[in-house]
Amino acid sequence: MARTVKTTSTGSGTLVEDRDAGAKAPPVTKHTFHLAVTNLKGGVAKTTTAVNVAWGLVDAGLSCLVVDLDMQANATSDLGFDISEVRENGLNMASVLRGQCEIESILLQYGDTELWVAPSSKALTDAERTLSSEIGGEKRLSQKLSAVQGRFDVIIFDCGPNLNLLTINALSLADYLIIPVQTEYLAAHGTLSLLDTVAQVRDNYNPGLTILPILPTMYTAKNSQEQATLGELNRLVSDLVPIFEPVPRATVFSKASAAGHPALRASARSKAVATYRDYVKLILKHIRAAQAAQAKAG
Template sequence: MAHEMSGEELRRYREQRGMNQQALVGWLNERLNRRYDRAKISRWETGAERIPQIVAGALKTATEPVGIPAAAVRAAPVVFCAANQKGGVAKTTTCVNVAWLLAQSGRRVLLIDCDPQANATVHLGVDPHERELAKATLTHALKASRPMKEFMTPVCDGAFDLLPSSISLAAADRELLRQPNGTLILRAKIAQLAGLYDFVVLDCPPHLGELTVSVLNAADQLLIPTQTEMLSMMGIPQLFETIAGVRELVNPRLQILGVLPTMYSPRRLQDETVMKELRELAAAEQLRLFSPVKRAADYSKSVMAGRPGLAYNPNSAGAESFREIADSLLALAGEEMRHGA
């Protein structure tokens, strides 16, 4: 019988058994009389090379007596992202504050900054240049064979972890295009985090390039923040098309959590007009429309303090909206645990 195994399956198989790549190399070489190395395992896991049937067969028929430990059951984290191809719609503010609220609920949280502008990294008081020199950014994590956990840095006095970004990530769009299954690498890397985090929050760049597609391929839940301006709303239909393509071809589990109006001012006629259109859009698409986030100075001040706005002032404008989002994610995580039990 022919045996097939994807790169993501191989990585999950290895990680579930507590094996690093070198341990797997040693087992395969001894059992199959081959001379594989870690680089070969890495190419298999990222999809750059097809996994030989003899390797897939050996792994799928292996049991503890021949040296492969049994798999440990480790829950996958809920992966949440905020995306809109327009910039300046409070994606970063949303991700940082939702991550903070999830962490305050006692959950283990990782925020991954997927934007080359590194806004989330700076917002949380981390210097992107220093992380780049230390080779400890998302760019390096995507390219390395080392475990993802090695690239994290604690933020907010250890409340949650951050995988920082830097300007070097700007080249990733081109590099991902050149690699086979390049937009699945982030998804495969996040799969390594099963059992380590309850939630992974992904902050997207402000365009629909390969990085954003990588995020959508990896995500379970997508929030669409949109400023209450016409230009911000105009990008939503194109985002819907991208989501539909991702669901059909790669990630059928991707769901839209809802739409979040931001930078809302009830005194402005334009804002009220856009809010009316957002209500109609949400009703037509059967999406949840979260309470709008009003304009507030606290969020700008919190960036200077290197902390989330709600850590700086728990009663900031928009606190209710961010709590609604965090509560929705916590409820979804609870449902997944019940279904998995």
Template sequence: MSRIIAIANQKGGVGKTTTAVNLAAGLATPERRVLLVDLDPQGNATQGVGLDKQEPAHTTYDVLVNGVPVTGAFVPTETPGLWALPSNRDLVGAEVELVDAERREHRLRDAIAAARQEFDWIIVDCPPSLSLLTLNGLVAADRVLITLQCEYYALEGLSELLNTVMLVRDNLNPGLGVLGVLLTMHQHTNLSRQVVEDVRTHLGAKVFDTVIPRNVSLSEAPSFGKPIHAYDPKSAGALAYAALAQEVLARG
């Protein structure tokens, strides 16, 4: 039975999709199968693993709205052991089309139930909003991983997201927990160091030891459709995400 991790933050530009792509790739091996679910209409995670978001036969939209079986929708990537359920702009319409649907918050959970026996890990890239799509990711997940950029307003909005996680746990998914908080886009500045210190003071052991640096290779890799381990395996970004994968495996 696979473990399902939702990568979430209602703010954009905080390393959420970069983390979803590179954690999924870091966990994947020929013996350890991983499914990356792109739940963001922007389709950046889809592109980040080298898939064309304009060409998939089926997407997350088809699975959530049209009832296409997930086992017939995910496709292999070039990373051994890594498969992806792609997304594109069609998913924008899902918010409206599912508004009156039965079990609307459970659509993803119900859909990927059939895939849990096929994968060891399922990583869900949620959109940068507290929307119905994000709720689907949280209801489907066993754990949520929260990304925080090392900036002045890092903690702003975190309480809202944690409150949403609590509400989902209390009302829709009692098994949901916080796997950890990941600090991203760290720079060698006094501000970044202060943010790391403040976040660790507030959240303690929930914060991963791994801190993701701001790294040119991490910024370039998506345009080549490659996870960082394939694009620049010796970069600081690649080493950081390899360390994160080991932490996630240790936390289970």
């Protein structure tokens, strides 16, 4: 059966609609790695981290899908897509999780690159409540993503700033966890609670989940309070998880977001951008090591 694909330009990307439900999925040729980006506190540069890590991986030659699991749909809008259009046409993660459409039918392509987005909408909150009442709801995301496993090198989950069932779904599926932490007192102390949650997810769902070095964000080196908070973060968690070099506070991220592009693509000279590039190199090192181990085992 022929496969019919309709594409519609939208913002800086392309909406791809697969209208042939009977078409066979392409053979799996890649092992897909999964990264979850989460923090139980909002405003810590979580989406900024997800989007820019995704672009850094694409820039390194990998294909990447960002699954927007936040009802605010910031990852969707940060890449230049119209979230009102996504809400109105019903092609978003809420519809996928409800079983109203398949994951392939909602994918948005960022320009002509290998960066794609599975968009979100406010309806995601209702979809999460529905999953909470269903047996096996904690595995729904894995089930719905099965059709695109092997199509992408990396799938990144941009989780909401709360511990709901969608976040548990993402942590249960992830190979790696990225925790951005603003250098602010409450955010630093909240990290211990998140690490406790991660330990429970490991025990109950995903023993192989690896926590990558914690990424301090929005750091002002000349601010004595932020210096103290960074020191407190190291004191609290460095025995459990390494702390990465802090990302300096910079306007480049808000400007890039407003323009609908990752800062790593829009700016080459920023110290903050350079820090993210170094973090991407760390992630690539983990991925390459895992690929080598798989090749040796296979």
